[in-house]
Amino acid sequence: MTDDFGYLNARVRVRRAGLLPESFFQEALNLSFPDFVTALGESPYAEHLDGEDLGAVDRAVARHLAQTVGSLPQLVGGETREAVVMLLSRADLTNVKTILRAKEVGLPADEVKAHLIGGTLPEPVIQSMIEAPDAAGVVQAMVLPGHPLSAALREAVAAGGDLAEIEVRLDRAYYEGLRRLAKRLDDAFLQDYLALEIDGVNLSTAFKLAQAGGVGDPADYFVPGGRYVSEALFGRIAGGEEGAVDELAGTPLEPLADARDLGELEHRLRCLTLERASRGAFDAEGAGLVTGFIRAKEWEGARVRLLARRAYYNLPVEAVEREVFCS
Template sequence: MPDDYAYINTRVRVMRTKLLGGRALESALAAGSYQEFLRVLTETDLAPDMRETTAEGAGLPELDRALSQNLFATTQKVLGFADGEARREIQVLLMRWDLVNLKTIARGIVSGRGPEAILESLIPGGTIRPATLRTAAQSTDLASAAATIAVSGHPLARAMREAAAAYAATGRLLDLEVALDQGYYRHALQVARNTSLRRYLGREIDVRNALIARSTRGQPVDPQLFVPGGRLDAAGYSRLASGDTSGVPEVAAILDAPSLEEAEVAARRILDDAARNIAAGDPEGVGIILDFLRRKEIEIAKLRLIGRGKYYNLPTEQIRREVMA
């Protein structure tokens, strides 16, 4: 099993050719019904995962399971190509979904959503075992959920404990989420040996700091909300929180966005561009894998949106606007 990227990237380039391109997505958008949409997908490489979706009485839950199975199988296949340091770096990329899942579990517990609703919202591409996620989602409080992650030995266990403590101290979800961010990026930067991976993680951190600064605009600057590891130091974050983007000019679109939804769209575009640029500039490093995983995540998200639109008979142009946002 290789500890370098030459072999891994060769295999991932083959996988990239099997992503659904513009023509396939256009066919899915053009489908006249939900059943026709499913038929389109059964004519793609997703076909092995789609059997349950066409059973009598099947609906959106079956589609979600099929897409989740496909994403999980894809991430595990990529991880299976690697060993040693390369494997640990790829795991760091997959842990981005662990970070999202831990936030989802924490929000669900705080808001009392219930285990099943939480589990339905999880992304199956991370590195935390499904059984651990299920147990954490069934917790009655954040401390219990953090203990479950700690027992599993996962690298983000410390971050989850710190997040639970932060929420207990302030009662603010933002403090909880930032503590998880800080823990994830602390671990990721310790693992990353690849220069392009460190550069991409730095860009992610810049974007996250911009989103935090936007959400706290008009409030006193709180240095505890700063996520270190990007191009800004604590003083630079303070300037960013005051609207000065001179240290990271590309995040201006996030601060200037008129709504949170548009700010998140701007953030995704910045990171998509960063992944493509790193893939082009470092063809023998982690960039190819990073770009592929982002494209796969986008593919699955778009198919979920199209599937829901077709299931509820929404106008095609309305679905298209949401998919292309």
């Protein structure tokens, strides 16, 4: 089996043609639920729809993502395959943290699913994690030999501490593994994009710490590997220093420089990372094309889930609009 991004990218180009156009989301924003299901049934998700209820939409999203991005590692071997698995596992990292947070606040299972974004975990494992009574139960549900986060989750929960400490242990384990791999591959796009993601993780964590009034030593929550959010800047933002984030002006993170609350930061950060990932479309021989495709499909699936819930529960457009669009 080939260990070559050039070969994989040729296959990805074909799959990119199946991305939903922006017009689908613009039109879906105001549809009733039956009309939304009809529209989805006229899209590439049609073959995976097995009903007309909300559960059928969730299953269609999970199956479609499994077919279009979850199958990518099967096309290549060696370090190329390892890199694709790690890229896909970033969604697993996000989903695990989402599930753990939901348990802290008692979020219903259906609402948890609305915020999941793809990944490599089978649907039965996801369901078991959602239904688990606590963090230890989530660990038991995710006993998957070979998964890059399985051991990290077990160790993070066993070490104790609050949710923020568990999350930073998971972030460090995931990003350190991917940083080592990107360095071995000597892939410039992947290294640059990865540094941007790490800066984003640190900014999000710093805002959360500031919102909580500070939690211990900020250095305990810092993830190494970014380029523009230094440990010193992280500490100042986490400590609640007004305007410290302004120092990002003039850097690739400038769109975040005047964010003043966590919601606004995370919205802008999502849009920024999606835009940077999309630049991988011009990386014909490296990891850029597949990185951009994976992120685009994860975002697509998340938008479909959110719009389905807006229609199903007849929520006002304003309830989801900011989460579905970047303009």
